[in-house]
Amino acid sequence: MTNKFSFQINARDGLARSGVISTARGEIRTPAFMPVGTAATVKAMLPESVLETGADILLGNTYHLMLRPGAERMQRLGGLHKFMNWDRPILTDSGGFQVMSLADLRKMSEEGVRFKSHIDGSEHFLTPERSMEIQAMLGSDIVMAFDECPALPATDEAVAASMRMSMRWAQRSRDAFGDRPGHALLGIMQGGVNQELRGESAEALKSVGFDGYAIGGLAVGEGQGEMFRVLDYAPGMLPEDRPRYLMGVGKPDDIVGAVLRGVDMFDCVLPTRSGRTGQAFTRFGVVNVKNARHAEDSRPLDAECSCPACRNYSRAYLHHVFKAQEIIASMLLTWHNLHYYQELMAGLRGAIAAGDLVGFVAEFQARRLAGDLAEL
């Protein structure tokens, strides 16, 4: 186990790259998908099961853990890894996304963001400095700078003002992060769907200097077409030799499109949330197992999939346990979705290494099209 944070690129195919991120707690194969474990749990999954799906790293959340159980308590209990029984790398979001998603519960200023807890109404003041302190107390391996993620659509003026404040916060995050060998701090690019603003943001981040760079502020209402137009230039504005992380994305075809454009890391709640609401991601597209047509379907969800849900149960069973709101429903479908996402990432890594990403993507799209035609 290395004691240094590093990123090594082993293969390239077009703009896509495949490599390994090394941290004090282990290695992360890229392109990587990070399951979201907001509140010290990947919902409906045991950590060892998440590991079995092929995940190298999880995502945790500063804001939610700050409220409950609390950062100081977490530190006294030995840190997030020990607490949740996951000894591999963890990336923590800074709380910036909650600035948007909990917009009704907070007040912003240059200094930081004052949140009113959705749990008990208590007030919490989150600043770049406090976010760095909390993420250190959690024991995060990859720390995210504190930023604001504005919802789209928004005016250029609003996006510019927000982005510039996030860049000042990025400098404050860097200053407060300090020296933590084996751990990394990632800056977050903002700028909405405006190329000039994205460029300005990238320059600001590079002048501060980070261990890696995230592209934030996408998949927040602009649509896939608009997002890809940004990804046509945004990754290239960031340092070639550092990991690039597209935050909060996405659907399988979002991820494929972003890898083609040079992105290395992803996280998204979709496989886990959809796993709890009956939506399955498969090679052949999306299947909603709650739909009545699965009620007497004795076939597995995906005959080629080796996850427990597909190996041991029929669509009819999955349908039944969802309709009955049994806990196993969330467990099985979350497992399947995470398994599918990790297989997709492994497929992308393999294709890049083999120099056949174009062929891989063609087959990816063809199978989904076939699935649409079969009306799975």
Added chain:
RNA sequence: GCCGACAUAGCUCAGUUGGUUAGAGCACCAGAUUGUGGAUCUGGGGGUCCCCCGUUCAAGCCGGGGUGUCGGUA
């Protein structure tokens, strides 16, 4: 047997002094969901208003009869 209450969507129920195309919640059928508030949102299908007769320009609503359910009582 007698007395009373009730009968409206699959279920539980609203429904104004009689007045447009009879509503809600849940259920059902679908859709959305992208750095997770275990959340939420959106749409859709669905009615012999128990039956018959009457009053009225007009009846879920008023009158009579019948049927059914529930309660009380002997």
